[in-house]
Amino acid sequence: MRDYSNTEQYRVTTAYEKLLTSFVNISAAAIFVLPFYWAGLESRELKLIFTGLFFLENLVSIIIQDYRLPGMLVQGAHWKKKYPKHKQLVHAVLYTASFSTMLFWVWFPGDLLILNLLVLQLPCVLISGTTLHGLLAGNMVDVKPIKISK
Numbered sequence: 376m377r378d379y380s381n382t383e384q385y386r387v388t389t390a391y392e393k394l395l396t397s398f399v400n401i402s403a404a405a406i407f408v409l410p411f412y413w414a415g416l417e418s419r420e421l422k423l424i425f426t427g428l429f430f431l432e433n434l435v436s437i438i439i440q441d442y443r444l445p446g447m448l449v450q451g452a453h454w455k456k457k458y459p460k461h462k463q464l465v466h467a468v469l470y471t472a473s474f475s476t477m478l479f480w481v482w483f484p485g486d487l488l489i490l491n492l493l494v495l496q497l498p499c500v501l502i503s504g505t506t507l508h509g510l511l512a513g514n515m516v517d518v519k520p521i522k523i524s525k
Contacts (some may be wrong), residue, residue, distance in 0.1 A: 377413040385518040390497060392519070396446030401474065403445040404429040406448055422478040429474050433467035440467070447517060455516040462513040469508030 388396070410424045416424070436444045442454065458466075458500045473496070476487040499507040509515040 380473050382520060385455070386521050387455075388517050388519055390500045392450060392452070393496075393500060393506060395476070395484040396444070396450055396452065396517075397437075399446035400432065400444045401429070404432050422475075425478060426471060426475045430467065431506075433470060437463045437467060443515075447488050448520065452517045455518050458513060458515050459524050462515060465516050466508055466512035469511055470506075470515075471505070 404425065407428050408421060411421055411424050433442075433444065436442050437460065440448070441457070443452075448455070473491055476491040477485070480486045480488075495507045499505070501509055503510050503514070504517045505514060509517075
């Protein structure tokens with residue numbers, strides 16, 4: 376794995392790019408939920424299966440892709456440096472917990488997701504350049520190449 380910590384050639388991904396990456400990651404996991412949906416499982420079961428599949432997607436990415444999830448592959452993003460497997464696993468657990476806020480709620484649908492995105496993730500990205508789960512997992516930062524126009 377290359378070291379992408381050279382800030383002259385790479386930049387930290389933006390909040391929008393991180394959101395797009397998550398959208399792709401969620402969409403990839405959602406494809407595998409469809410058979411369970413068609414089988415007529417109840418909502419709570421589907422939510423738990425979706426959460427499990429999202430976590431499995433993270434684990435498979437750790438094993439075969441140096442933890443480059445589908446959203447990172449689509450956008451051409453890389454981890455800034457090679458992070459130890461235990462930090463990748465912590466990130467996967469926390470990322471899955473963060474993801475699950477879109478499936479479960481307390482007062483109204485989406486309440487936990489809104490709190491997660493606006494109160495936890497966005498401020499953390501703006502201040503540190505990484506998500507809260509990235510920060511807690513050892514300051515895991517994703518970067519993209521800088522495109523130099525000639």
